[in-house]
Amino acid sequence: MKIDLEGEMETLLIPLYGKAKMSEDGIFRDTFAQRAVTRLNFDFSKLKIQKKTQVMLAFRAEYMDLYAKEFLGRHDESIVLHLGCGLDSRYFRLGKPKALWYELDFPEVIEIKRQLYPPERGYSYIPSTVNDHSWLDSVSWKGESILIIAEGLFMYLTEKEIRELMNVLKDRFGSYTMIFDVVSSLTVKYSKHHPSIKRTGAHLLWGIDNPKNMEEYLDGAKYLRTIYMTENPNIRKLSPYYRMMYRLADIFKPAKNAHKIVIMEIT
Numbered sequence: 001m002k003i004d005l006e007g008e009m010e011t012l013l014i015p016l017y018g019k020a021k022m023s024e025d026g027i028f029r030d031t032f033a034q035r036a037v038t039r040l041n042f043d044f045s046k047l048k049i050q051k052k053t054q055v056m057l058a059f060r061a062e063y064m065d066l067y068a069k070e071f072l073g074r075h076d077e078s079i080v081l082h083l084g085c086g087l088d089s090r091y092f093r094l095g096k097p098k099a100l101w102y103e104l105d106f107p108e109v110i111e112i113k114r115q116l117y118p119p120e121r122g123y124s125y126i127p128s129t130v131n132d133h134s135w136l137d138s139v140s141w142k143g144e145s146i147l148i149i150a151e152g153l154f155m156y157l158t159e160k161e162i163r164e165l166m167n168v169l170k171d172r173f174g175s176y177t178m179i180f181d182v183v184s185s186l187t188v189k190y191s192k193h194h195p196s197i198k199r200t201g202a203h204l205l206w207g208i209d210n211p212k213n214m215e216e217y218l219d220g221a222k223y224l225r226t227i228y229m230t231e232n233p234n235i236r237k238l239s240p241y242y243r244m245m246y247r248l249a250d251i252f253k254p255a256k257n258a259h260k261i262v263i264m265e266i267t
């Protein structure tokens with residue numbers, strides 16, 4: 001399958017490859033990513049995806065999987081809106097949960113994703129930029145609990161776009177839970193030197209040092225918690241070298257803060 005994406009769309013290949021490689025190494029389990037990587041006609045070596053990036057992106061995906069599973073277990077009727085979904089296979093990794101599941105990304109991405117994972121009952125695609133809010137009309141909502149997953153997305157949006165999105169989601173659903181990852185302002189500043197992001201031509205636009213400040217973006221927004229990559233229990237599965245790297249990063253605040261997962265509740 002030919003793949004010819006650029007900029008922020010091409011960045012989806014980085015977590016896809018990370019999840020596939022870490023599955024080979026037994027750090028994560030994503031046979032779907034492994035299969036996708038072999039089906040795509042793409043030379044991943046071009047993106048110079050370092051092992052530490054692969055590890056971190058697999059950890060990120062795993063935490064979000066766990067959280068989604070736990071959320072769906074807590075709510076009988078739910079809708080998951082997976083924004084900037086890339087070629088991620090979370091719906092399949094979670095064993096096709098009962099919730100209504102929507103995958104949103106640019107049309108070029110959805111076109112490829114449809115070939116890898118054809119839509120099925122309860123699993124639909126929304127080919128759109130997240131910034132054109134008319135995409136919300138495609139969501140069939142009858143009062144179900146809403147989980148928004150934005151993994152590797154917000155750093156490619158501006159603060160204004162994120163604020164508008166959060167507000168429009170509240171106008172539409174009244175309340176929702178959102179799990180997403182954020183980078184720090186320092187990470188944004190140095191992202192032009194990141195070997196893989198640099199090669200895609202994408203630009204990181206937004207970072208935040210204290211995610212609690214996002215409560216100011218809209219009324220009813222409650223910051224619940226931050227999950228640091230350096231605290232992931234799976235670090236114990238890594239080689240002594242990477243375990244030491246994570247231990248050092250946990251002590252060095254700018255490294256610990258560089259990229260983290262955040263959960264918020266909007267009511």
Ligand SMILES: C[S@@+](CC[C@H](N)C(=O)[O-])C[C@H]1O[C@@H](n2cnc3c(N)ncnc32)[C@H](O)[C@@H]1O
Pocket residue numbers: 008009010011012013014015016083084085086087088104105106109128129130131150151152153156157
């Ligand atoms: C780093 S990738 C993450 C992909 C996926 N969430 C994962 O973790 O494997 C970023 C994704 O966000 C998507 N994206 C970036 N800006 C977007 C926008 N304005 N609207 C919709 N999708 C966007 C890109 O196309 C890409 O698929």
